Amino acid sequence: MSLIGTLVVRAEGFTPPGPGDFNLPPIGGGTGTFEWLGQSHYIGVTKPMVQLVLAAILVFGFFYLAAKRREMVPGRMQYVAEEAYGFVRNSMGRDIIGSADFMRFVPYLFALFFFLLVNNLMASVPLIQFPTFSRSGMVYSLAVLSWVIYNGVGIKKHGLVGYLKLQSVPSGVGGPILLLLVPLEFMSNILVRPFTLALRLFANMFAGHLLLILFALGGEYILLHMAIQFAPVGILAWVLFIAVAFLEILIQFLQAYVFVLLNAMYIQGAVADEH
Amino acid sequence: MQTLNLLAAGEELNPLIPHPVEIVLSLVVFGLLFLAVKKFVVPNFEKTFSERTSAIEGGLAAAETKQAEADAKLAELEKQLADARHEAARIREEAREQGAAIVSEMRDQAQAESTRIVDHGKAQIEAERQQAVTSLRAEVGTLATALAGRIVGESLDDDDRSNRVVERFLADLETMESARSGGTSTNGDGAR
Numbered sequence: 232m233s234l235i236g237t238l239v240v241r242a243e244g245f246t247p248p249g250p251g252d253f254n255l256p257p258i259g260g261g262t263g264t265f266e267w268l269g270q271s272h273y274i275g276v277t278k279p280m281v282q283l284v285l286a287a288i289l290v291f292g293f294f295y296l297a298a299k300r301r302e303m304v305p306g307r308m309q310y311v312a313e314e315a316y317g318f319v320r321n322s323m324g325r326d327i328i329g330s331a332d333f334m335r336f337v338p339y340l341f342a343l344f345f346f347l348l349v350n351n352l353m354a355s356v357p358l359i360q361f362p363t364f365s366r367s368g369m370v371y372s373l374a375v376l377s378w379v380i381y382n383g384v385g386i387k388k389h390g391l392v393g394y395l396k397l398q399s400v401p402s403g404v405g406g407p408i409l410l411l412l413v414p415l416e417f418m419s420n421i422l423v424r425p426f427t428l429a430l431r432l433f434a435n436m437f438a439g440h441l442l443l444i445l446f447a448l449g450g451e452y453i454l455l456h457m458a459i460q461f462a463p464v465g466i467l468a469w470v471l472f473i474a475v476a477f478l479e480i481l482i483q484f485l486q487a488y489v490f491v492l493l494n495a496m497y498i499q500g501a502v503a504d505e506h
Numbered sequence: 507m508q509t510l511n512l513l514a515a516g517e518e519l520n521p522l523i524p525h526p527v528e529i530v531l532s533l534v535v536f537g538l539l540f541l542a543v544k545k546f547v548v549p550n551f552e553k554t555f556s557e558r559t560s561a562i563e564g565g566l567a568a569a570e571t572k573q574a575e576a577d578a579k580l581a582e583l584e585k586q587l588a589d590a591r592h593e594a595a596r597i598r599e600e601a602r603e604q605g606a607a608i609v610s611e612m613r614d615q616a617q618a619e620s621t622r623i624v625d626h627g628k629a630q631i632e633a634e635r636q637q638a639v640t641s642l643r644a645e646v647g648t649l650a651t652a653l654a655g656r657i658v659g660e661s662l663d664d665d666d667r668s669n670r671v672v673e674r675f676l677a678d679l680e681t682m683e684s685a686r687s688g689g690t691s692t693n694g695d696g697a698r
Binding site for chain 1: 518519520521522523524525526527528529530531532533535536538539540542543544546547548550551552553554555557558561
């Protein structure tokens, strides 16, 4: 997208959106930077950082207030909160990890799902309109955390050797094929998972937001700076902007769901006796 | 947005390279959220769920007990009702039998009474008739004797005479009759 934009549009003076649009400067100005991993970064509190904290406060605040009352016949708020909690607890916790020891993972899965969901949905909240997890650093830590958790509970249950054997050696397979399968399984179950988790979430949020910026700015540029006969194209771009914005809401939910669902499945695989 | 695009100018950013502060911040914020949720939210939900479950189960058990009690009571009442119906039928049957017995007894009694009354009347009539016959017989005998005496006292070969005798007798009889009634009245007067 960026390449095509560069070739086709920039010639006429349109600057296409790019990764730079996600590198917001600190709130209240300040242009100090520091170098890290070959790239300079702003010093200061940026919008996604505030969003991250805000999301945590919102999630905790809502569920704390809703759960506090503990009424037998729930009111509207408690009912919604219970349904939301029950959704994560039952469909992702109990149904996947199994009713034996899912309860100790429910707080993690529950907090993770709504933390992700609220942060993702912020991309669709007017005036905020920025996906927190289009910042790769935010995602990396959560992916690493989930990697530590599922491997940790696996090693704790089976021991290091037993766990590596469980994750790397498929049961019911013998002979020389293991030479091929063991490295593959080890790769896919131990090494690759945090990367796929992180990239899936980050790339979806990043690309979705980029697409929205492109439709919005492109439509604006066509309508304001190009000949009048291109106006329908500009209108179409804005119509598509609205359509994609709704699609994004679905994707925001779906990515939160998938991230937590995969977490639950990794945990299940790690604590399983055989698989 | 583009006006904010300060750093992008000049160098191409690689979005995969993370901002170190964001890594730490994300971990810390999520960690705090996790701890808070684990300590203050999940226990409340779980407690509510288990309380609700036990409340519902308790309610169900209580309802079951109540239902069983109600069933037992209903069965008992139905049994009592059936007994009462049976008893009532028995009493009715008995009463009917008794009534029939009483009626037949009364009928017998009435029959006997009427027979007795009829017999009594018959006997009385017979006695009175007998008495009348006896007295009539005596009177007729007297009268016949008196008549015969008169007839014998006169000549009996003359029809006219005998007729006269009879007429005289009858007249005498009448005078006797009137004299008896007059006599008694004169006697009554005389006595006075």
